[in-house]
Amino acid sequence: MPTISLHNVFDEMVLLLLIAAIAGVAALRLKQPPIIGFIAVGILIGPSALNLIRSVDQVHVLAEMGLALLLFIVGLKLDIGMMRSMGAVSLAIGLGQVILTTIGGFLLSYTLGMNVVTSLYVAVALTFSSTIIIVKLLSDKNETDSLHGRIAIGLLIVQDIVVVLVMVFLSAFSASKSQQPVYQALLIGLKGTGLIAAAWGLSVFIIPRLLSTVARSSEMLVLSGIVWALVLAAAGELLGFSKEIGAFVAGVSLASTSYREALSLKLASLRDFLLLFFFIELGSRLDLGALGSQVWASIPLSLYVLIGNPLIMIAITGVMGYRKRTSLLAGLTVGQVSEFSLILIAMGAKFGQIGNDAVGVVTLVALVTIGLSTYMIKYSQSIYERAHPYLGIFERRKPYREDSRKIAPDGQEPAGTMIFGLGSYGTSIAEQFEDRGRRVVGVDFDPEAIRRWNERGKQAVFGDAKDAELPNALHLSHIRWVISSVRDRDVNTSLLKGLRQAGYNGLVAVAAYDRSEETSLRADGADLIFNPFEDAAVEAADLVFTTEEEIARRAMDKLIESMADHYIICGYGRMGQQIVKDLTRYNVPCVVVEWNPEQLPKLREQNIPHIEGKASEDPMLVKAGIKRAKGLIAVAPSDEENVFIVLTAKVLNPNLFIVARSILTENEDKLKHAGADMVMSPYVLGGRRMAAAVIRPEVMDFLDLVVHSDGIxxxxxxxxxxxxxxxxxxxxxxxxxxxxxxxxxxxxxxxxxxxxxxxxxxxxxxxxxxxxxxxxxxxxxxxxxxxxxxxx
The missing domain is CATH 3.30.70.1450 (Regulator of K+ conductance, C-terminal domain)
Known part of the structure; x- marks a missing residue:
């Protein structure tokens, strides 16, 4: 191929970065990870194509520094507390996937004509999945805290530990080929113990004091982290390990310090920049002349990674007691090979144990699987919706690890509100509801969030709002409100669809990023939409209660409009409350007209049909259905109000039977002249009753028992x-x-x-x-x- 000659190293690097930036943008536009673009750049500028770069050594050094920083940051995240939190489940799933995938990959590679060593390298390379890609895509979908996200991340942690151990083994044994196996093993153990002991001693006695000093300057903190990583990387190589192993030990030594998060965040961008050169160097090693033979071998291997690896994962998680949906979503995340796979296969070529053709095959598999698995993870929910009828064989009859998703009766009053999403916003809304006397049950796909809620004495169950089968498993018969605090339109759309299919007839409120989503969400069945950035938890709870009152008011108005031959009770004081209680006991329909703000909350809480306003006003009585009513009882606070009520009622409905209360005896005639058919004075009635209780107590007891007792x-x-x-x-x-x-x-x-x-x-x-x-x-x-x- 013709070559293009540039003047110096600087010009070459500028051209290289320019082409890489263009390729990265193109990959993003195609909805692919930039890694694919960077490998393509390596192929383009490599010896098999344009042969642009002469600064091969400089690119190699930058690539090695990128690998060292990658392993350093991996080590930073492997603190002892986090490894303990993985639990036996993550360890079992991770080791099971590594072992089964390696066995299957070895058999397939050997069948394709590779020798035993090459087959073993390729099989191990196919085992590991890309941490960067999986975490990035899960983060974009807000699923890192979901159950399947946690399973996938736990698996990646196990894979990272295994690949580091494999790299330790390969680098150590490759450096001591002339030694006896037993002597090699002892030498590896001694060197490894010495490296770890030295790193531990420095991290305990020297580095904390040094970090507390340099942390005052962010620049010095970053520089110190880079120096520590590269120093131990060089020490690891001197001891016969690889640079990557030394950098990994450097990261682990700082993992328990308070500076690990700051270091990992500040070094992430530099790591990604330097890894660019590793992927470019990897692509440049592809021999386009031998590409034909490599393509034929890469096809079955790619299919094995894309289909076989997820199936192995689905089977393992199913046996472990997870539901088929969780198993599939976790399985689809592992349908690609890792950047560690490329590092591992490159190490094998560097040590002379495998040829460049194996490197080319694994690189092609990486290009294919990373590209296609991106779509598999992105559209995992759609894949599940189509595949779930055929996944029953991967689910136990009782997926006991997710039984907690079902709401079991707890002997208490059933919760009336269900909140999806137990983050800070959802928790704040729940607290507002509980402060107002409502019981709340929470639903979240994060097991840790559920555990925190249960520890606080709150009821919470596991569930993913995007799971169409979830509403069928939840007890929704007592739920008045379903509230989603998740600010994701796709999640809320799936939830609304699932609730409709489950026959839920209550009210639904969902969160939305902006007002442009309101139309589609309301069309999907949302009764209320609030914006978390505008509506704080208090305002959101107020919106829910206000909407609830408006809906209840419309339903009550509709009920009142349908009433006929009912009684209108004007006033809801103590006497009005007793009248309503007795009429309700005998199933006599009635409507209360009340304007006192102290009495209105009682009417709302008891869901008694009522009109808010003054009963002496024509529109209020018309709204109460006076023209269809059978009678009216006027028990307003004053005789004057009762007179006006009776006069107004008789004009609106002359045939109405009216009973009025008279507080003063002299006002009885006024009420009768106004049109009351019967006037009662509570004082006169009370006096007669008290006299009768003295004169004929047994008769009054009998009448009270028959007329007023609720127990007979x-x-x-x-x-x-x-x-x-x-x-x-x-x-x-x-x-x-x-x-x-x-x-x-x-x-x-x-x-x-x-x-x-x-x-x-x-x-x-x-x-x-x-x-x-x-x-x-x-x-x-x-x-x-x-x-x-x-x-x-």
Whole structure:
């Protein structure tokens, strides 16, 4: 190929970075990781293509520094506390995946004609997944704290530890080929122990004091971290290990310090910049002339990584007791090879144990799998929705590790509000609801968030809002509000769709980044949308309660509009409350008209049909359905108000039966002249009752027991005999009221006659007679039907 000659190293590096930047942008536009673009740059400028770069040694040095920083940052994140938190599950899944994938990869590579050593290298390389790509894509989808995200990250931690151990083994044994195996093992152990002991001693006794001094300057902190990483990288190489192993030990030695987060954050950009040169160098090693043979070998290996590796992962997690959705989403994350795979295969070529053709095959597999797995992770939910009918074989009958997702009865009053997303915003909303007397149950896909809630005595269950099957497993019958604090439109859309499919009829509130999402979310079924940046938790809770009141008000207005032959209660003081209680007990429909702000909360809490306003105003009584009403009871706080109410009511409905309360005896005539059919004075009634309680206490006790007691199922009622009924003209003996219905006849009232108490069996019934009977509700209803029947 023709070559392009540049003047100096600086010009070459400028050209290299320019081409890399263009390739990285192109990869991003194609929705691919920049790594693919960087490897393509290496192919383009390498000896097999344009052969642009002469500064090979400089590129190599920068690449090695990038690898050293990569391993240094990996070590920074491997503190003892985090390794303990991984637990046996992550360790079992990680080791199981590494072992099974290695076995399958070895058999496939050997079948493709590779020798044993090359097959083993390729198999191990295919085992590891890309930490950078997986964490990046999970972060973009806000799934790093999800259950499948945690499983994937736990697996990556195990893989990182395994690959470091493999690199230690390879570098140490490759440096001592002439030694006996036993002597090699002892030498490796001694060297490794010495390196770790030296690093530990420095990190305990010297580095903390040094870091506390240099941390005053961010520049010195970064420089100190880089120097420490490169010093131990050089020490590792001197001891017969690789530079990467030394850098990894340097990172682990600082992992328990308070500066590890600051160092990893500040060095991440420099690491990514220097790794650019590693991927470029890797691409430049591809021999385009031998590409044909490498392509044919890379196809089955790529399919193994894209399909076989996720299936192995799905099977392992299924056996471990996870649901098929969690298993699939975690499995799809491992469908690519890692940057460590490329490092490992490059080490094998450097040590002369494998040829460049194996490096080319694994590099091609990396290009294919990284490119395709990006889409697999991005569209994992869509893949699950299509594949879930066929994944039953990977799920145990009882996926016990996710049984906590079901809400079990706890002996307490069921929660009325369910909140998805237990972050700071969702937790604050929950606290607002609890402060206002509402019980809340939380749902989150982060097991740690659930654990924190349960430790605080709150009820929380595991669940992913994007799981369409989740609402079917939740107990939604008592849930009045479902609230999503997750600021992701796709998540909220999936949740709304799942709730509809599960038949949920309550109210739903969701969070949204901006107002432009409102239309689509409302079309999907959201009743309320709030913006977390504008609506703090208090305001969000206020919006929920206000919306709830508005919806309840509309439903109540609709109920009132449908009422007929009901009673209107004007005033909800102590007397009005007792009237409503008694009418409700006898299933008599009623509507309260009240304007006192102290009484309105009681009406809302008890869900009593009511109109907010003054009963003396025409619009309020019309809204209460006065033209369809059967009667009105005026118990306003003053006689003057009751007079105005009666006058207004009679004008609106002259046929209305009106009962009014008179506080002062002298106002009784005014109320009757205004149109009241019956006027009652609580003081007069109270006085008569008290006198009767003294004179005839046993009678009053009996009447109280029958008329007012809630504990006895006996009542008194008036039954009017309609004209044309078959009972008209019959004597009581022939009607057989007791024999047929079990009701006791107390008296009969006939127009223009005195009350007929305890009538004889020969008393003849006439139309419009009013029979006063006593009995159980069903007995009285049976007597009403018997006396009203037109059948002979």
């Amino acid at each position: 199922d006996v009542e008194m009622a008036k039954i009017t005999v309609p004209p044309g009924a078959s009972s008209v003209g019959k004597i009581l003996r022939d009607v057989k009221l007791w024999e047929m219905c079990g009701a006791t006849l107390l008296a009969i009232r006939r127009k223009d006659e005195d009350l007929h108490a305890n009538p004889s069996p020969d008393f003849r019934i006439m139309d419009l007679d009013e029979l006063i009977v006593m009995g159980k509700p069903e007995q009285i209803e049976a007597a009403r039907k018997l006396l009203s029947s037109t059948e002979a």
